[in-house]
Amino acid sequence: MTNSGITVFGRPSQTQAAYEVPSEPDALGFPRNYVTLDLETTGFYPNRCAITEIGAVRVRDGHIVDQFQELVNPLRPIPRQITALTGISDAMVADLDPIDDVLPRFISWLADTQADSIAEPIVGHNVSFDLRFLDYNTRHIAGVPFACMDYDTMQISRVLFPAHKHHRLADLIVRFGIAENEEHRALSDAIQTQECLEWMHQYTAEHCDAAAIDWRSVPAKTSTEIIHQQLILR
Template sequence: MKPAARIPKNYVSLDIETTGFSARTDRITEIGAVKIRDGKIVDRYSQLVNPLRPIPSRITSLTGISDAMLADKPAIDDVIEEFIEWTESDRLVGHNIRFDLSFLTANANRVIGDATRFSVRPIDTMSIDRQLFPTERHRLVDLIQRYGISDVEEHRALSDATQTYQCLEWQRRYINTGTAMLS
């Protein structure tokens, strides 16, 4: 069986933006996801989240997300359960997904006392790329450029989740054909 046969055709590709790199001390500022059925986008989830603390200037410079944009948005406590329900029971896909899941898990445990939704065999496009191209760099921007998807990574959750979906589908085609099928 080819490895691509193990990549599901129904899944949720997700990405988050945060105030920093620690799930213990930093907070989510944005959740974005695309729901995939038979390899195609059928629904989108996009939610800015008030972290209830100032956003560091380096994060605003990277993402464009400012304190003013989040002032009237819901806190993660009001969003996490809705997001979990939206994902249904689909496999979760992300680029360096352990980072995203560390924040989602910490918040699900704190808010609803249950993070099992985020422990169901996630798929990581970075790990797949490391297997396919071991000598190359593996940031999302590297993949989208190498795969011919885009020249830039926006560092916004919905855009990055969409590009991650495009990367996984590119990887599926590459594994199945043995050649790069540029978009």
């Protein structure tokens, strides 16, 4: 996919009359074919900080079938607290490609689907954070917005388990018996996020009335090209 094709990732072109869901969800509204994404960055703000790692896994019918992982040279010093958290140091990325080179490769990987020409929904934990960085950099590199439909495992957890105070990825993987620690590396976090989504999918099937389950589509505050699919329990 060329950079110009980024505009239609996960969405129809402007010549199409209506939005067409690229991968039909199951009877409960959960996606079966999707990409789980995680980024590591130098900080919180896309206009002042940079991506240091992209990790993602492609899922078919609930099972991982492919993965993407690349470290990124942020072209600026990585704060010491970020290195302490992620283990990613200036020396690790000094000779690697910057985001201008890595992002087109990631976009090409996202579009590489045997099912059809429209990419799958994106799943992430607090996924708005990652999508803001992708959108900012896509606009900078290609001059177009990053467009997708997404599901947020943090939002789903908050709806399913309102009695719990914390819904970080580190909380969920322990609560669900997936792992004891979050590694704060993009690929491993993407895999753990996929496991969390599938765990909550199974929980919903076993403990929730299907008639009470619904989803709403909400445009992102920062870009109408990004559509959040949010779980609702009636």
